[in-house]
Amino acid sequence: MIEALLNYEFLQNAFFSGLIIGIIAPLLGVFIVVRRMSLIADALSHVTLAGIAGSLYISQTFSAFALLNPIYLGIVASVSGSILIERLRRLYKHYEELAIPIIMSGGIGLSAIFVSLASGFNTDLMSYLFGSVSAVSRQDLWVIIAIAIVVFIFLFLFFKEMFVLSFDEEYANASGLPAKWIHFIFMIVVALVIAASMRIVGILLVSSLITLPVACSMRIAKGFKQTILFSILFGEAAVIIGLVSAYYLNLAPGGTIVVTSIIILLIVIVAKKIVLKAMQKGEQVQ
């Protein structure tokens, strides 16, 4: 594969995009999971699909847009979705989770309409649903790099505020932090990361790369920084193993990455149980 990686641009695109997403998705994922917002990531990915389906429809219908990269409309849809979710959450204060099915079904509904308007899609849509090793363009890679830079700047500027906000929202408000604004920017950054990740793992599996590495990490990490570090390591492991096996077995990388993540999760859970039991036994002997 290393030789192929040196020779083929499409493989480089996929591999580097994967490595970047393997960092940024779990990195933001830690905040998403501890704030109990995992399902929001799912809803946003379905909205992104509406943007992508819309874009594919536009390029099929209007020849002037034939070369339009669907990632742009995907980003627009995802960001608008995150803003809408926030509005709905404020509207239904006591039923915040209602925003999720509303936005999610809205996203799928719109996608279905665009797909039927274009009277069905080619293999392109499949690659957006489940990811693809061959479909990542150089342009996609640049967009993903730009989004990664946005994520790093955001966390560089707001890391300590995000920690307070995630740990204890009431305290964040009481100590006079601009919690609302930071949360708003966070939601937009999440929307960007979801749009970036869909090229590799596909819309339907984006949230897995955000949540599964964090789920693994939380079993064993001590403290917040360690949770982030382990999440990124698990994310990268899943992406690398997933992409390599997708390439050799000719499978959709979304599938291989997610299945790898789940296998890692199972190993972590079982290993922790065994270690705990061994420790208990050790104590009893003493």
Add this chain to the structure above:
Amino acid sequence: MSQPLIEMKNVSFQYEYTQVLKNISLKVEEGDFLAILGPNGSGKSTLLKILLGLLKPMSGEVKLFGQSNETFAHREWIGYVSQKSNAFNSGFPATVEEVVKSGLTKKIGLFKRMPKDAKILAKEALASVGMEDFSSRNIGQLSGGQQQRVFIARALISNPKILILDEPTVGIDHENVQSFYDMLAKLNEEQNKTIILVTHDVDTVSNRISHVACLNQTIHFHGFKEEFESISQTELENWYGHAVRKIH
């Protein structure tokens, strides 16, 4: 006499049609250890929110350190410890030290990183609540009382002049309440922290406090603990509408 740290004059507040606070006037002087007693629905939380600047009173005036509440620019002088039970996610993957350090967030200001000495400050803050041995534990592994102490350390790390605690003894075992108050009294005496705590539970208020205020929509009494002890049981019942016991 120096100016009071907190001064409320004729403060009233209502949510839509319900009057929550009526003509509250309250002065807190430096070094006071004040317990505000009030049953559920007496307006305790609203009073705290007004003090913290989260709610604006409908009428009346609030002064903090002699400045109007609206223009008060030193929020870090007031350390707030929220009611533990509903405030945080106990499965949160953070160490005690990380939680305590996060108390510096507002003081450091936006766009700046944690200073290098934050670790030392966290250690000192934990030592003053007797939790220095727990700094590398995950916060979720501690008992309710221990967590409450960590949250006080989080408030102490930015060196506030006033500590405000909302129902601090909820979630603490009965036998540990006394040592909890001893710890607060030590902060009050040795570090000269002015302490205001709000509680519905007259039973748990200890003899370590210096002042008592009785709140039920309005302030029925505010004075030294000794004066409070001379109030008749019937009068207390009149204010609160049910039987209450005195401080032991």
